[in-house]
Amino acid sequence: MLIADPHDPRLDDIRDLNKSDKSGEGLVIAEGHLVVSRLVSSRFPVRCIVGFANALKHYVETYGEPGCPMYEVDRATLAEVVGFDMHRGLVAAADRVAPLEVSEAISDAKTVVVLEGVGDHENIGSLFRNAAGMDVDAVLLGAGAADPLYRRSVRVSMGHVLRLPFARFDGGFTTWQRNLDLLADAGFHLVSLTPDNEAVHLAEALAGHDKVALMVGAEGPGLTEHAMRATHVRARIPMAEGTDSFNVATAAAIAFYERQRSLYQG
Amino acid sequence: MLIADPHDPRLDDIRDLNKSDKSGEGLVIAEGHLVVSRLVSSRFPVRCIVGFANALKHYVETYGEPGCPMYEVDRATLAEVVGFDMHRGLVAAADRVAPLEVSEAISDAKTVVVLEGVGDHENIGSLFRNAAGMDVDAVLLGAGAADPLYRRSVRVSMGHVLRLPFARFDGGFTTWQRNLDLLADAGFHLVSLTPDNEAVHLAEALAGHDKVALMVGAEGPGLTEHAMRATHVRARIPMAEGTDSFNVATAAAIAFYERQRSLYQG
Known part of the structure; x- marks a missing residue:
């Protein structure tokens, strides 16, 4: 699903990554194909994957459907949301879970x-x-x-x-x-x-x-x-x-x- | 020897470190007591050591006289010369020498x-x-x-x-x-x-x-x-x-x- 508005609240999970690692919001952030795939197959519940059209396509072709919302953004929108130019163009957010005993x-x-x-x-x-x-x-x-x-x-x-x-x-x-x-x-x-x-x-x-x-x-x-x-x-x-x-x-x-x-x- | 003017040419060897590593000028830069001491005892001819008063004093007490000019600067002067706040307050420059065969x-x-x-x-x-x-x-x-x-x-x-x-x-x-x-x-x-x-x-x-x-x-x-x-x-x-x-x-x-x-x- 394409999101063109950088202020869209569905992008809040990955907002201002340059200022915060999102720990304070109880989130885990993964960047790039390999790390995102490891997040998807982890115990952490993935909330969304956000990326360029080709990056999302490549992700699904390589790792399959992730079972969470995928939001397509262009380069300028992603840069404005996260706060820097993310050239790999793929980022995901998940909820933290309680640590193991x-x-x-x-x-x-x-x-x-x-x-x-x-x-x-x-x-x-x-x-x-x-x-x-x-x-x-x-x-x-x-x-x-x-x-x-x-x-x-x-x-x-x-x-x-x-x-x-x-x-x-x-x-x-x-x-x-x-x-x-x-x-x-x-x-x-x-x-x-x-x-x-x-x-x-x-x-x-x-x-x-x-x-x-x-x-x-x-x-x-x-x-x-x-x-x-x-x-x-x-x-x-x-x-x-x-x-x-x-x-x-x-x-x-x-x-x-x-x-x-x-x-x-x- | 105290240098108060950040434009003093004796500080040119360590100028604008934030923009250049000085390779282009044929220089090697060392920061901090340990690394500066290794530069002094290396095959590279040291041109100068620049630092805060207490850092220079501590250097000489620990490693002895370095056999090169030592220039004392205050924190604001050093920050202006190198281009960032160098909290360790000790930096040295040496000439590169030909690599070994x-x-x-x-x-x-x-x-x-x-x-x-x-x-x-x-x-x-x-x-x-x-x-x-x-x-x-x-x-x-x-x-x-x-x-x-x-x-x-x-x-x-x-x-x-x-x-x-x-x-x-x-x-x-x-x-x-x-x-x-x-x-x-x-x-x-x-x-x-x-x-x-x-x-x-x-x-x-x-x-x-x-x-x-x-x-x-x-x-x-x-x-x-x-x-x-x-x-x-x-x-x-x-x-x-x-x-x-x-x-x-x-x-x-x-x-x-x-x-x-x-x-x-x-």
């Missing part, structure tokens, strides 16, 4: 990652992308972790925040500790990632465990001492002298790789 | 990375940071690789583009092939990184080699077939079904990790 997120999981204080939306997005790429089963968001459903996180994750189960793991020290106990009771081997030279090599820390929970902290400060103390082992990625810690999503990717490698070797 | 860059190297078509400045910066962190000895820039000395690359690399040797590897197909032959003749095991499921596991591809050259391509297209054909083996990082390739700097980081791991195990 930790117990749900980990129920069938073999590999999970626990974040403490990863507050950057781009890092969170990259981390989900890397986790999805290497068969991590769930992401547990500790205190200070950024919202994975923020528009930028959705985009950087290539939509994997919409697919990969995650749960909130925060609520202060007591809850944090209780959740870690829950993981340990469920048979997870808890591993802290740290640049500390005293820690054991990542490969040794991960070898021979059926279930692994990898804990990573924010770039810069890293994990707190109390978080590391609550894990079974501290693991390091060996680094060259005179260099800095890695970006948190990169360090996590290496750990996910090592985890898959340990399973691959049997 | 490939033969120089690889002379004592055990691990090198060869880039084909990695055109994004942020990816190039991340890649250098990851390479430096995992003892890669040199970066060889093939056709289409972005300039590592671009301001954004310098910043994202944490200054490692200023420390890690690199050389241009391009000049068309003939030169590319000749350079690969040079690597092979020098005893390097040439390894292509590809998401192709037919390729061997990265761990198998890297095991048991004294010298390794890892070749990576741009995100999206990846390495060209002719580049891969010129290597000894094609290696893959196993990926979960239904996921995309990794960011190129992330994939490279995993390969660097695996390389270090193979040496660590002996």
Whole structure:
């Protein structure tokens, strides 16, 4: 259905994306064909897809009918509504749903990652992308972790925040500790990632465990001492002298790789 | 020496950074204490360091006298000169120097990375940071690789583009092939990184080699077939079904990790 008027209220879900990621309105925004298709096949109820005529046509041809309203707009209208020139010409909005419980997120999981204080939306997005790429089963968001459903996180994750189960793991020290106990009771081997030279090599820390929970902290400060103390082992990625810690999503990717490698070797 | 006039020509080296990375003027720009210190200890001749009084004082206390002019400016002056509010308050400029020859860059190297078509400045910066962190000895820039000395690359690399040797590897197909032959003749095991499921596991591809050259391509297209054909083996990082390739700097980081791991195990 063609909408020519930029003030049409049916376009409100994607209005002023340059000023807001729509979190405040309880919405999740997806941009581009691949990410929109991941939103459509996710647990989030899609409200609408808006795009150029050819982008909508291409979407339906590639992914089928989405089962939600599709609004056709021209380039000028879309630019006026979202607040910038969206050259890919396809955007969708969905309602947020309640986050999973930790117990749900980990129920069938073999590999999970626990974040403490990863507050950057781009890092969170990259981390989900890397986790999805290497068969991590769930992401547990500790205190200070950024919202994975923020528009930028959705985009950087290539939509994997919409697919990969995650749960909130925060609520202060007591809850944090209780959740870690829950993981340990469920048979997870808890591993802290740290640049500390005293820690054991990542490969040794991960070898021979059926279930692994990898804990990573924010770039810069890293994990707190109390978080590391609550894990079974501290693991390091060996680094060259005179260099800095890695970006948190990169360090996590290496750990996910090592985890898959340990399973691959049997 | 305090400079109060934003039009003072001694500040020309850092003028209008918002509009230009100064490459066109043959300059390299470093921002912040750590990166400036890496510029000062690099092979690039530093022309000046400009900063707030406390930033300059802190720099000298931490890293010693830099052996170049230091100009003190206040916040408003610096903002007017560079074109944005530079809250860290420390910036330096150096002259570019001629790039190394490939033969120089690889002379004592055990691990090198060869880039084909990695055109994004942020990816190039991340890649250098990851390479430096995992003892890669040199970066060889093939056709289409972005300039590592671009301001954004310098910043994202944490200054490692200023420390890690690199050389241009391009000049068309003939030169590319000749350079690969040079690597092979020098005893390097040439390894292509590809998401192709037919390729061997990265761990198998890297095991048991004294010298390794890892070749990576741009995100999206990846390495060209002719580049891969010129290597000894094609290696893959196993990926979960239904996921995309990794960011190129992330994939490279995993390969660097695996390389270090193979040496660590002996």
